[in-house]
Amino acid sequence: MKVSRVGVVGLGGIGRVHIAGLRRLGVQVHGYDDIPDARSKANEELGVVVHPDLASLIDAVDVVDVCTPTDTHAAAALAAIRAGRSVICEKPLARTLGEADALIAAADEAGVALHVAHVVRFFPEYAAARAAVAAGRIGQPGVLRLTREGGMPNPNGWYHDVARSAGIIGDVMIHDIDFARWIAGDVVRVYARTLRPAGPYNGATHAYALLTHASGAISHLTASWARTGASFRTSFEFSGSQGMLDYATDQRPLLRTAPPDLAHAGGPMLDEDPWAAELREFLAAIEGGPTPRVTAHDGRAALAIALAALESAETGRAVDLPPAANPFPGSAPSPAEVVSV
Template identity: 45%
Template sequence: MTEQRLRIGLVGAGVIAHAHLPNLLRLGDVVVFSEVGAEELVATHGGEVVGSLDELLARVDVVDVVVPTYAHAEVVRAALAAGKDVISEKPLARTDADADDLVRRAHEAGRQLYPAHVVRYFPEYVRLKAAVEAGQLGELAVLRFVRSGGFPTRSAWFADPELSGGIIMDQMIHDLDIARWIAGDVVRVSAVHVRKGTVDHPVEAAHVLLTHASGAISHVAGIWGPAHLPFVTEFSATGTLGTLSHDSRAERNYTAELLDEAAVGGDLPELDPTEDPYFLEIREYLGAFRGGAVPRVSAEDGATAVRIVNAALRSVETGQPVDLEPAPAAGTHEGATA
C-alpha cells in the first residue's frame, strides 16, 4: 500500500523558503501562506497559495515556519494550538522566554517541534561529530568556527538587532549550536561585536568565546560584509590526538575575493542537489512526524542555542562574561546569570 503523502503548510516566503519549499514538495503536498511573496514563491517552485494562516492550519498535517525571527514564536504557538507538529526555522524564538514557552507548549500538547539547525546535516560537520564520538581527536581542547557572507540587506528587519538579534543570532547561532553539539554543554559565554559602515554598505562582525563544561574552548567568528563577499565556512577542532579542519574555499578553489560590480555573494551556501542538507533535515523531521527515528536536533537544543546567543548578546552589552547553567533536561529550562 502506498503511504499517503503528508499535507504540509509552509508559513513564510523569504529567502530561506526557497531552500525549504522544493524539498517539502518532494515529500508531500504543500500549501503556502505569507502576506508577502507567496505567489512568486509558488510560481517558482510549485505548491498552492492560501489566503490566511487559519486556512492553512485547517488544511494541513504539519507546519513549517519560515517567517522572520521576531514572528517565529507567534506562528509556532498557533500551529501547536491547532494540534500540528512543527518545524521552525532557526532561531526557535528571539527571546529565552519565548523559546522555553514553545518547548513547554509542545510537550504539553504532545506534539513534535524541531528547530531547523540545518548545519547539523552538512557532511563536513557530520564528519567532525563522528570523529569526536569515535575518539579520533582524543580529548577536545580548542575548536574554531568561522562563517562569513554578504550583509543581508534584502529585508530591513535583519539590520534591527531587536528584531533579528543581529549577526550573532541570525548567522552565528549555527556554529554556536555546532560547538555545543560537538564539545558538549556550555558554561560560560564571552563576546565582542562591531557594526560599521552605512545603511547601504554595512559591515557587522562578532567573536564569541565558549567555555564548555568539559574544559574545551570554542571560538566562533562571524562576518556580514559587502554584497560581493562569498558565503564561506571553516572550522578546526584540536584534541589530544589530532586535528580535523575544513575550509569551504578550498573546495571551490578561490584565488581572490575582490569587488566585482557584477558579482553578488550569497546568503546560503552552494549545494549539491543530490546531497542537499535541507532535504536531509526536512526528510528526517517529517519521518519523525510519521513515527520514525528521533531527529538529531530537538526543541530543547533549539532553546539552548537561543540561550547561548542571548548570553552572548548580554556579554556584548556589559563587556563581561555570562555564566550558563548546564543544558536543562527536556521540559525544564533555566535562565542565564551575568
C-alpha cells in the same frame, strides 16, 4: 502518522529553500505569508497552494514549517501547535527564552513534535567531522574555531534589527553555536564582541564570541556580514587531546572555472542538499521514526548561548549560563573511553 501536506509559513529566502526540499520529498506544499505580494509571487513562481490567512493554512496541512522572521516564530508555531499540528521551526527556535520555553511546553502538552532547523548539523562535511569526533579521532575536544562569513545581505532586511533577529549573533553565529555545542557540550560562560566594519546599519555586521564549555573546552566563533565582494564561506578547526580536524568550504574547489561564475552551471555537488536532508529526517520522526540529530531542547540551548553572547556584547562582561537541566557532554567518547580508542 503519514505526512502528506506541509504548510510553509513565510515565503522569503529560507521559505523557498524549504519548499524546494519538501518538493523533493514528495509532499504537497502549502504556503502563507503576511505580505500579500509574497503570497501572489509564491502562487506564480513556486506553484504552492497559497492560503489567505494562517488559520486556513494550519487547517489544511499535517505539519507547519515556520520560516518567518525570528520574532514571529513563536506566534506562528504556537498557533499551529494549539491546532494539534507538528511544527518544524527555522532557527533560532524563537527570539526570547520565554517564547522558546512556551513553545516546548505547548508541544509537550499538545503531544505534537517540535523540531528546530539547525541545518549545519546536516551539512555532510560538518556531519563527517562530528562522526569523527564521536569515533574518538581527536580525543577530548579542547579548542574549537568556527567561522561563517559572507557579504552584506539586503541592507534593509529585518535581520539587521536586533530586536527582531537577535542580530548577526542570533541570525548567523547561532549556526556555529549549535554546532560547537554538539561537538564540545554545554556552555557555561560566554564573552562576545560585536563590530560594525560594514554599514552603517542598525546592527553589528561582524562578531566574535568565546564560549567556555562545561568540559573546559573553548570555542572561538566568528560571524560576519563584512566579507564584501567575496563569496560566502565557512570553516572549522577542532583540536583535541589526540588530534585535530579542519575544513574550509573554499579549501579544495570541486569545480574551479574561468570565468568563476561558470561553475554554477555544473549543477549541485550533492544528491540531496542539507535542507532536504534535514526536512526528511524531521518528517520521518513525525511519522514515528527515530529522534532527529537535533531537538527543540538543542535549539533552546543554542538560543540561550546566543542571547548570552548578545548580552555580553552589550555589557562588555562575560556572561555565565545556568547549568543545563539535562546536561549534554558533547559528542566525544568520555575521557576514559578515549584512552582506549
